[in-house]
Amino acid sequence: MAYNEYSRDGLPSIHRPRTREIWKLDDAGPDALGPSQRNYCELQEQLRTQREELMRKEERIRELTCPYRSSGLPPASDPLLACPSARGDLAALQAKADSLASKLRQRQIELDAANDSLARQREENARLLALxxxxxxxxxxxxxxxxxxxxxxxxxxxxxxQYRSAQERIRELEARVRAGLQDGSGLERRHADFVNRVIYQLGVGCAEDLDGxxxxxxxxxKENVAMKGRIHGLTDRQSQLELDAKANRETIQRLLAEVSRNSSAAAAAGSHLLNGDQGARAEADRLRIERDDLQKQVQLLEMRVESGRKQLEATRADLQEREARLARLDFERREAAHSSQNSETQMHALLESLASMLSSAFCRVSxxxxxxxxxxxxxxxxxKEHSASVAALEERVRTLxxxxxxxxxxxxxxxFKTRRVECDQIDLRERLRAMEGELAAADVIRDGLKADKEKFYKYMRRLAEALKMDRATADVGFDLLGEGLLARAEQLGRRVGGSGAVGGCGCCDGGGSGGGGGAGAKIRALREQLESKDLHMELLRKKVAQLEAAAGAAGTTGGSGLSSYERERAYKLQRHLEKSQEMLDDARQEIARLRGQLLECNGLKATAIEQDRELACLETTMEKLERVRQKQAKRIAALKAEAEARDRDGGDRRGQTDGMSHEIRALRRALEEARRRERQLLEFRAAIARMLGLDAASLSxxxxDIIARLERLIQAQGGGAYAAFTPAERPLGGMEPSFQSGYSSGGAGAPVRGRSPARVCPACRVARCQCRVPARHRSGSRGRSGRVGGGGGGGASRARSVSPARDNRRY
Known part of the structure; x- marks a missing residue:
């Protein structure tokens, strides 16, 4: 693999193992590099570029030492080897290469020192992470x-x-006890007041006890019962006196009637015997005297009756007053007895409920x-004791x-400090990600530029091959290839311009000597080679001058630049080391403070354990109180249920009483209505009897008889008026059989009429229709109707035809 070949991570293959080692030491990928790793990568990049430059310079030196090794010419035949300037240049280049190699070794030593410091920083970072x-x-x-x-x-x-709720329940029970005591005292006061009132009403001494x-x-x-018996006797006597008074009044009325008859007879006799004898006058005087005596006796009897009535009324009023007083005393006695019994019952129930609520499974309260x-x-x-203990516990709780x-x-x-450190760490990570992103983008751009450069370099080499400059292209490299191509193009242009003159000279020479054509071609070839060599040497001189200028710049400015970079990097590392030391000191202080807090926490734990014990004791006490409260609540619920049951029973009884009261009132109203109707019927019967000439005062x-007289009266009326009355046979259908038989026996001599049936229309078969059928169709049906009863002939003789106009009105 070539030295400058790049892998996917953007680093040369020579530096890839070391980068992998760095990533392994960091326990992270290339995307999670820190500032020290980035500095190390920058140093690696600079070192790589320096090494590439040195390799290119060494290759150039080798090419300069043997420039014609690739050509077929022998080295002794090249005049450049004997040139002293080329040897001096070669020596200078070798010296520069040695100086650059020494600088490279020095940079390698500095790089090793930086790697050692980076390893120490990693160890410090790992220790800080552990802390x-x-x-x-x-x-x-x-x-x-x-x-x-x-x-x-x-x-x-x-x-x-829970303690506050227990206190509230205790206060509630105390309030109930106080209320019960107050109610009991109130009932006692009411009882004493009632006893005093009874004593005052009875007029007995205050020293007597309740039994007396x-x-x-x-x-x-007992006296009340005796008085009631006397009242009943007096009432019977009063009724007897009233009967006697009534008989006396009837006697007086009868006597008055006789007196009036005698006076009328005497007046008549006096009028007829106005000129009678003296004996008749004497008889009249005697009768008048008897009448006066009778009137005096009547007045005396009336006075006696009036005095008896007044005495009876006085006796009745006295009896009513005594009875009212006895009833009032009896009512007050019953009320006092009932109130005292209720107060005693309530007091006893209150004491029992309080005793049941205050009792427990181990202690029974009577x-x-x-x-x-x-x-x-x-x-x-x-x-109070619990309040004191709770106050102490609250104080301890406040302290805790x-x-x-x-x-x-x-x-x-x-x-807060931890979050701030985390925020700083997150910020640094974000900055690291941003810089790594920029670095990746720069690597991508550099790879793209490198690919473009390689394409352009290939194109220029192909152009150099076309211009027959392939060896010069291999020697000068990419920097001077463009200038070499431009110079080669100028040479070709000059050669094309001077080709005419050179051709004329050749012809002359050819004419002078016949074998000079081959020598001219050789000379042109040698001239082309010489020009190409000159161009090659010129390019090499420019390359050497450029290398010398670059080496001088590296010796003057490059060394100071690198030293300033190293100083800046060392300063950054020193700052990072100081920050790490400060963080270490802070961590040690925090550890010491946390140890103190841990000791405080141990003390708090001991206090909390003690409080837990006390709380457990309080919980047991509260559980006992809760059990007592539950028992009391159950008893209260039972009492409430019993009271509610009694209330429901009382409500049911009140509802039944109200229902019976409503029924009684309804019955009373119905009875009053029946009495009113009976009174109206009696008045109507009396009026009918008076109208018929009967004795209305007699109820026998x-x-x-009244119905028979009414029937005879109706029969005595005219025929036209008879049709308007309702016969007695229809209403007798709903009466009792005995009434009908009595009526038949009472009115046997009276003819009983039957009512004609309703006229039915022969066309529509409906009574009282509106079809206007001619009268001849209806007269026959009317003529066929007759009487019902014993007087059939009389009924037929009274049947009459109805005129069409009347039929039209009826239908």
């Missing part, structure tokens, strides 16, 4: 510690919440007021929280 990994592991451990501290804080917060009060109330009840109060005082004392916050701040600062008139 960074160690720091990352320690950060993870700190993060785990922080998470455990957070979990402990959450557990403490949950326990605090109950006995007194019992006596009042449902007494003293036991409940003692248990509540014990719970209050325990709550402050410590944890400080640790969290340091961890956050460390995370049978309905059949």
């Amino acid at each position: 960074n990994a160690d720091m990352a592991r320690r950060l993870d451990a700190c993060e785990v510690t922080r998470c455990s501290a957070e979990r402990n804080g959450h557990a403490v917060q949950a326990l605090q919440d 009060l109950v006995n007194k109330v019992g006596e009042l009840v 449902p007494t007021e003293e036991a409940v109060k003692e248990k509540v005082r014990l719970m209050c004392r325990e709550v 929280t402050r410590q944890f916050e400080a640790q969290f701040e340091t961890s956050r600062e460390r995370d 008139i049978p309905d059949l």
